Amino acid sequence: MDLQTVISRLENADAPSRGLDALIAEVIGWRRREEVATDRTTGEKRVRTLWLVPAGDDFGRVPLYTSNLQDAFELAHTIRPNHDGGCSWVGSKGTATVEDGKYVKAATPAMALCVAALRSLEDTDLRLTDRSF
Secondary structure: OOHHHHHHHHHHOOOOOHHHHHHHHHHOOOEEEEEEEEOOOOOOEEEEEEEEOOOOOOEEOOOOOOOOHHHHHHHHHHHOOOOOEEEEEEOOEEEEEEOOOOOEEEOOHHHHHHHHHHHHHHOOOOOHHHOOO
């Protein structure tokens, strides 16, 4: 999925979700691997999704970008390590900015910070695959 589509989904979402976290992870370089596993008790086959971190072949857990403000901050800081940013909220709605970008709105402060961080990539020639997320 491309960067613009992920940003649009984040902006239009009503609430955080692991599905949105997965979209963010994929767009910044996490890789998905699916394995078929057999339940020892029932014999039922299930598909299990494993995630490989962007900087190698190690398995990892995709951060809770959309529901955890610390994970959203770390995403923004990784994308723009030497730039300022911020987020605020009124009720449960959030706004955020990263670098000199426009303020963006989303359902939660964490989601707004994710949108602002990803939007900051739109205006640059940075290649996501060259980054160590």
